[in-house]
Amino acid sequence: MKIGELARQAGTNPETIRYYEREGLLQKAGRSDGNYRIYSSAHLSRLNFIRRCRNLDMTLDEIHTLLHYKDAPQENCGEVNRLLDEHIEHVARRITELRALESELQRLRDNCNDETRAASCGILNGLSETPLREGKTDCHVSGTHRWDDRS
Amino acid sequence: MKIGELARQAGTNPETIRYYEREGLLQKAGRSDGNYRIYSSAHLSRLNFIRRCRNLDMTLDEIHTLLHYKDAPQENCGEVNRLLDEHIEHVARRITELRALESELQRLRDNCNDETRAASCGILNGLSETPLREGKTDCHVSGTHRWDDRS
């Protein structure tokens, strides 16, 4: 199987696969006569593992750790459990933050209901006054702009 | 006021301020004899506006747009309203996604309660089997790893 076929089967794209190889997440593939990468079903299942973890918003570093334990089945899995616990906490924290954000934005939005002159727009005026919030927690869940804004 | 003082007052740091200047969000400051940037309270309030918007997870592009209307108070503020509506929707969508993520992670976590051999760890095995979810929506709220992981 060549890289394009692997990409199709895993629902990702060839550049991403080459990137994972460079980063050492995916073992190097053998090459065909024409220097094309040739993959087996073992590559596919490892790639699927990686993509599942990415869908769960894990970093490549975290995935590296998980792959280590997959490759060392005799080791104790305590670190895997802890990694997941921490990750769940990060997600939970980010949800809390985004909810606070949402209500703050909604409050701001309610300040202007008609299209008026910018000078008297309650939103712009609100943004000029709202106190700066402190306390971005040490949560690693990120902001509002990760994926392409195709909407 | 020099850049360090401005940074302190706005709760940000000098490099960020220079970056905003390069990006055209903050007007260029005058210079002292020794070529230091000198700021006024007008700079401070504009910087505060920008930081408030960033705290609300807006992109620099969105902030550019808002600043345009602040600078043109006679224009109609309809675009400001729409920008906020879209932004609120993005945040709401990301919250929904993260909640789904959280329950999926929790389900996975429940598969392994003791420290055992990695080979029989329900988490690793779960990650090897869970179907790949489709449908990352076109939400631009980002993942779980935005801020430093200082925890």
Place this chain on the structure above:
DNA sequence: TGAAACCTTAAAGCCACTTCAAGGTCAACG
């Protein structure tokens, strides 16, 4: 034969900064 679909590499681009390197300025202290 030749065009289309696939593959290769290396490098740059994305966002919103942060960090680094190498140096210049300024006030205070001995």
Place this chain on the structure above:
DNA sequence: CGTTGACCTTGAAGTGGCTTTAAGGTTTCA
């Protein structure tokens, strides 16, 4: 006067997780 140390300057590179671009090589089918 010299020097220490806090502050400032610029430009370039690094962050993460890719995506895009450029410039080509290979394979397949008509």
